[in-house]
Structures are given as C-alpha cells and as structure tokens.
Amino acid sequence: MRRQKPLDWATLGPIAVLLGLLLLIVNQLNQPKNQYAPLSAYFNDAAASVPQSQLTPLPPTTLQAIEQSNAAGSSNQIDLVLEAELYQDQSNELASELQIALDYVQERTNIRLAERVTVVISQDAQCGFHGVTYSDVRVIYIYSCAGVARSRVVNIAAHEFVHQLEQDRYGAAHLSTDLVLSEGFATWGAGRYWLGSASDFTSFARDYQANGQALPLATHYAGVGIDGMNVLYYQWASFVDYLINNYGREAFDQLYISGGERQPGAANYAAIYNRSFGLLEAEWRQTLD
Structure with missing residues (x-):
C-alpha cells in the first residue's frame, strides 16, 4: 500500500488565508445595505x-x-x-x-x-x-x-x-389623529425638501400606480418595508393635497381633529365630507389615471 505524502502546512497556510479572505468578502457583499x-x-x-x-x-x-x-x-x-x-x-x-x-x-x-x-x-x-x-x-x-x-x-x-x-x-388631537393625515400632511408640508425635481407628490403616486407599486391608503407602514413606506408616505401626501385642493382647508382641519387613534383611514371622513374614506380614495385614484 502506497504511503500518502504528509501535508505541507507551509504551502497550505497561505491558501487557507486567501480562502478566508475570499469568504469574508463574499459575506460582506451579501450583507444588507x-x-x-x-x-x-x-x-x-x-x-x-x-x-x-x-x-x-x-x-x-x-x-x-x-x-x-x-x-x-x-x-x-x-x-x-x-x-x-x-x-x-x-x-x-x-x-x-x-x-x-x-x-x-x-x-x-x-x-x-x-x-x-x-x-x-x-x-x-x-x-x-x-x-x-x-x-x-x-x-x-x-x-x-x-x-x-x-x-x-x-x-x-x-x-x-x-x-x-x-x-x-x-x-392634543394631533397625538391621536389618522396616520394618513398626520404623516401625509407632514410629507406634503415638507414640499421641495422631499420633492426633488418633481413638481408635486401626485407625480410620485401616479408612477407608483403605473408601475404596480401602489398600496391601499389604509395600509399601515408596519411590516411593508422601506420601499413600502416610501410609497405610503408619498401617496398620503398626494391624498392630502387632493383633499385640501378639492374640499378646502377648513374641512381638512375639521377632519384632522376627528380622531383616528393613529390608524390609517380611521378619521371621520363621512361626517366631514359626506363620503366614506373608500370613496374618497377611489376619487383620488381616478386623478392618477
């Protein structure tokens, strides 16, 4: 029986180091950014x-x-x-x-x-x-x-x-209002600081709808990931813009203090606009077509 040649550790050492470095690089590339x-x-x-x-x-x-x-x-x-x-x-x-x-x-x-x-x-x-x-x-x-x-x-x-x-x-009503209103108004209010080269938030919402990225407005941001939150905040800003432009600021102010317990779409839309949240969302989406 032929005897195996003993391992040459002097040769294997540098190879092991190189393999270790390669694995480290691959691992870093796979890390979420x-x-x-x-x-x-x-x-x-x-x-x-x-x-x-x-x-x-x-x-x-x-x-x-x-x-x-x-x-x-x-x-x-x-x-x-x-x-x-x-x-x-x-x-x-x-x-x-x-x-x-x-x-x-x-x-x-x-x-x-x-x-x-x-x-x-x-x-x-x-x-x-x-x-x-x-x-x-x-x-x-x-x-x-x-x-x-x-x-x-x-x-x-x-x-x-x-x-x-x-x-x-x-x-105090601000602390418990509908998220669509609080975050939508804060995003809309930031205006040019969040619009970049776009003219309005509706252009973002229109792109989301055309690309199949749009989410229902009553979606909570928890669990939708970063991209989903982007979509929601910009959609909400567009919806706030729609409400103010079509129904006036006074009605929006009344809606803002109508409750919601920080749940999206939970303010008393029907009492203020005589329309359900779902109907208002449908009207808004028609403007995106």
Whole structure:
C-alpha cells in the first residue's frame, strides 16, 4: 500500500488565508445595505416620526440636559444642540438652513410656530438616520452619523418641523389623529425638501400606480418595508393635497381633529365630507389615471 505524502502546512497556510479572505468578502457583499427613502427621508426607522403619546417620552434628565445646554447655533425660532461631533464646524450654516426650511414649511402649511423649538443632532451608532419629534415639549431629535451630508439633515428636519406645527395648530388631537393625515400632511408640508425635481407628490403616486407599486391608503407602514413606506408616505401626501385642493382647508382641519387613534383611514371622513374614506380614495385614484 502506497504511503500518502504528509501535508505541507507551509504551502497550505497561505491558501487557507486567501480562502478566508475570499469568504469574508463574499459575506460582506451579501450583507444588507442601509437604504433611505427618496430625498433623505428616514424610513429605516419611520415609527419614530409617528406622534407620541401625550406624555413626554423623553426622560426628565434628558430634557433638563437639553434645556441647560448651550446651543451650538440659533436662529429666529430654533435652538440647535449638537450632542455629537457631527457638524460642529458647520453649526452656523446648519442653523441658518434649518431656519430657512422652517420658514418655508410655515408658509406652505399656513401655520406659524407657537414658540421656539429645539433641534438636537445626535449620533446613531448604527447610522440609523431618522428623526423624531417630541411635539409636546418642542424638541426634535435627528439621529445622523459621519458621512451624512448636512443637506439631508435639513430635509428630514423639514418633515419634523411640520409635526411640530401640527401640534401647534391642532393641539392634543394631533397625538391621536389618522396616520394618513398626520404623516401625509407632514410629507406634503415638507414640499421641495422631499420633492426633488418633481413638481408635486401626485407625480410620485401616479408612477407608483403605473408601475404596480401602489398600496391601499389604509395600509399601515408596519411590516411593508422601506420601499413600502416610501410609497405610503408619498401617496398620503398626494391624498392630502387632493383633499385640501378639492374640499378646502377648513374641512381638512375639521377632519384632522376627528380622531383616528393613529390608524390609517380611521378619521371621520363621512361626517366631514359626506363620503366614506373608500370613496374618497377611489376619487383620488381616478386623478392618477
């Protein structure tokens, strides 16, 4: 019986290293990449934008620390707090751009900010770029990370500013309203900061319908993934635009405070418009054809 030649570990060592590196590269290529909604939205953590309960979720110590901090920059209506090293050398520019965005959404929504608002820029270890508005205490958190352009922070802030304006106009009812209305109005109110080169949100909704991506308006964003949330938020913005343009702002304001318990399509549409939510959605979809 022929004797096998012993393994040459000196030869196998480099081969094993190369194989290990190859496997590592393949594994990294297969890892899911962070995805963001169009125009710097935050749909990898969209739930954070939903109006919170009437009780402030911010721990008292956190709120006190924010109130006692020295603002890194300020403007007519905004105090900017930088909790991390992010944008430290751009604080004045960022504060100015945030105020411009706030001026724009106030004009677009025809709502004026009741009092100053604090914008806190914090760092997310996982780079989960998103925003959350604690509207009852007038604090907006935007979680960012190194490499995220300042313009993206401003884009997300535009949406969050509208949530604060919703609180100022509608009061406590804002915290329990229909998601189609709260998120749709906040997206619509952000206007150019979320439209990019498009002229209106209906152009997005029309494309979704033509491409078979459209979702029923009463769909909750939980469980539909990032792409689904993109579709919903832009559809909701288009629907809000339709309601305001066709039935007037006064009726929309009445609808907004008619309840909904944060469920999409659950406001009292029939009482305000004498039409069911389903019929209104059908009317809106006809405009997309």
